[in-house]
Amino acid sequence: MKNKSIMILGSGLGGLVCAYILSKNGYKVRVLEKNTQIGGCLQTFKRGNVKFDTGMHYIGSMEEGQILHNFFKYLNLLDTVKLNRLDDSGYDVISLKGETFKFASGYDNFVQTLAKSFPNNKSDIENYIKRVREIADASPLYNLRKINNNIFIEADYIKTSVNEFIASITNNTKLQNVLAGNLPLYAGVKDKTPTYIHALINNFYIQSAYRIVGGSDIIAEQLANSIKSFGGEILTNSEVDEILCDNTKATSVRLTNGEILEADYFISNIHSQETIKKLNTKLLRKAYRDRINSLENTISNFTVYIKFKENTTPYLNYNYYYYQDPDVWKANFYNPKKFPQSYLFMHQCHEPNPKFAQSAELIGYMRYDEVKQWENTSVGKRGEDYKEFKEEKARKLLNKLEESFPGINNNIESYYTSSPLTYRDYTATQNGSMYGIIRDKNFPTQTLISQRTKVPNLFMTGQNINSHGILGVTIGAMITCAEFLGMNEIIQEIYNSNH
Ligand SMILES: Cc1cc2nc3c(=O)[nH]c(=O)nc-3n(C[C@H](O)[C@H](O)[C@H](O)COP(=O)(O)OP(=O)(O)OC[C@H]3O[C@@H](n4cnc5c(N)ncnc54)[C@H](O)[C@@H]3O)c2cc1C
Numbered sequence: 088m089k090n091k092s093i094m095i096l097g098s099g100l101g102g103l104v105c106a107y108i109l110s111k112n113g114y115k116v117r118v119l120e121k122n123t124q125i126g127g128c129l130q131t132f133k134r135g136n137v138k139f140d141t142g143m144h145y146i147g148s149m150e151e152g153q154i155l156h157n158f159f160k161y162l163n164l165l166d167t168v169k170l171n172r173l174d175d176s177g178y179d180v181i182s183l184k185g186e187t188f189k190f191a192s193g194y195d196n197f198v199q200t201l202a203k204s205f206p207n208n209k210s211d212i213e214n215y216i217k218r219v220r221e222i223a224d225a226s227p228l229y230n231l232r233k234i235n236n237n238i239f240i241e242a243d244y245i246k247t248s249v250n251e252f253i254a255s256i257t258n259n260t261k262l263q264n265v266l267a268g269n270l271p272l273y274a275g276v277k278d279k280t281p282t283y284i285h286a287l288i289n290n291f292y293i294q295s296a297y298r299i300v301g302g303s304d305i306i307a308e309q310l311a312n313s314i315k316s317f318g319g320e321i322l323t324n325s326e327v328d329e330i331l332c333d334n335t336k337a338t339s340v341r342l343t344n345g346e347i348l349e350a351d352y353f354i355s356n357i358h359s360q361e362t363i364k365k366l367n368t369k370l371l372r373k374a375y376r377d378r379i380n381s382l383e384n385t386i387s388n389f390t391v392y393i394k395f396k397e398n399t400t401p402y403l404n405y406n407y408y409y410y411q412d413p414d415v416w417k418a419n420f421y422n423p424k425k426f427p428q429s430y431l432f433m434h435q436c437h438e439p440n441p442k443f444a445q446s447a448e449l450i451g452y453m454r455y456d457e458v459k460q461w462e463n464t465s466v467g468k469r470g471e472d473y474k475e476f477k478e479e480k481a482r483k484l485l486n487k488l489e490e491s492f493p494g495i496n497n498n499i500e501s502y503y504t505s506s507p508l509t510y511r512d513y514t515a516t517q518n519g520s521m522y523g524i525i526r527d528k529n530f531p532t533q534t535l536i537s538q539r540t541k542v543p544n545l546f547m548t549g550q551n552i553n554s555h556g557i558l559g560v561t562i563g564a565m566i567t568c569a570e571f572l573g574m575n576e577i578i579q580e581i582y583n584s585n586h
Pocket of ligand 1: 328450549
């Protein structure tokens with residue numbers, strides 16, 4: 088199969104990791120990206136001299152021997168991507184209406200720290216950590232263990248929801264809410280989000296947590312450099328309009344400029360629901376299209392990108408999750424009139440060990456229906472009423488932030504905003520959804536998207552496959568590339584690069 092050509096549609100993390108693995112293994116790889124900038128959610132933008140991340144904000148498990156470190160070594164990212172470690176005594180701070188609780192790095196540290204707030208529930212917290220570790224340890228792929236079947240996650244962890252899991256650990260309602268307190272990391276939905284998503288993500292960050300110094304685009308750029316060094320090509324400003332098929336397989340793609348590009352195989356990193364819109368073929372049965380189209384997407388967000396006046400704001404090396412209602416699960420179903428009922432506040436790291444923050448991001452959940460009336464407009468041309476809408480939302484978020492960080496508004500030099508429409512237009516995710524399709528414990532198989540499609544030489548990758556986030560998408564890319572190389576062979580390659 089080697090020497091065959093593979094066209095990858097989209098240069099998000101999933102597309103780039105597939106391109107890296109396959110071009111390293113001798114395939115002729117070409118990546119097509121609709122935007123001027125590669126990276127999808129790894130994209131950044133600059134205002135004045137300050138760069139802002141749009142998606143990837145913090146990563147975990149980057150100590151030597153930990154899972155993401157192994158991947159970064161294999162992906163040749165370690166020398167280029169510089170990290171700033173978040174506070175070991177509290178990398179995430181959960182604020183229930185101003186009462187704060189800390190998630191500390193390291194399993195024991197996590198227990199000891201949270202037990203200071205919940206002295207009567209120390210054994211519950213110990214049990215929580217034990218169960219989270221068991222779930223994470225049970226996944227061969229998340230431990231780079233070779234597999235001898237197709238089971239990536241144990242069924243039990245798919246069929247229970249996060250809230251059920253946490254309720255089985257402790258009766259203390261406040262502790263339950265604290266343990267679920269970083270749920271914006273996976274846009275958790277009560278009674279739907281399966282336990283394994285929570286456990287794998289929390290296990291990932293509890294081990295160690297970091298910000299990327301200088302912005303997440305560095306990851307995309309370094310992957311692109313490696314792909315080119317292996318002979319791969321990356322074409323920007325190349326939007327795929329249609330994937331063309333004959334009676335048995337995909338043959339080529341047509342770009343919006345009319346150009347037709349052929350390949351032997353295709354991998355779509357474009358959101359699955361968008362991908363099937365680009366396929367006008369009988370090879371996809373109606374039942375398959377209907378199932379994919381019926382799937383619900385995770386919520387979107389409204390972000391305020393803040394530029395601070397110079398040397399005014401001491402750098403915070405933790406993430407602050409705020410909830411107005413101590414029932415954190417209500418955040419997903421917020422009432423727009425009471426916006427914001429929750430937010431996530433993070434400083435950005437522009438240099439190693441900064442004393443002052445230059446910029447920060449303030450992210451609130453926002454449903455697409457709030458911006459639907461402007462859905463037929465394009466970036467920069469959405470009208471005055473849209474600008475007013477954004478200004479009002481930004482002010483409300485900033486006023487809420489002021490309650491927890493008094494005086495912070497005085498330190499702001501300028502700010503910019505993005506809405507669900509921004510995400511929809513920059514990454515082509517449905518309704519600007521943050522993490523793609525919602526996994527639902529009630530419909531576990533229906534809400535898992537396979538890397539295989541009914542078109543035999545067309546595969547999918549990205550956050551709808553496996554899971555979202557830097558680790559979920561990287562493992563998803565392995566699952567896609569295993570179609571060409573074999574899973575155990577990829578695991579062996581990663582092992583070899585680390586030993
Ligand atoms: C606000 C936010 C915060 C996040 N924070 C974190 C975090 O702190 N840590 C973490 O690990 N993860 C985080 N994530 C999640 C993570 O960024 C994503 O899961 C991941 O980057 C998604 O990668 P992907 O490959 O699925 O696709 P995407 O990044 O969505 O990329 C898809 C690509 O396809 C391109 N494309 C779409 N249509 C076409 C077309 N027709 N032709 C050509 N190209 C096309 C797009 O332009 C884009 O480049 C965050 C996400 C968001 C939105």
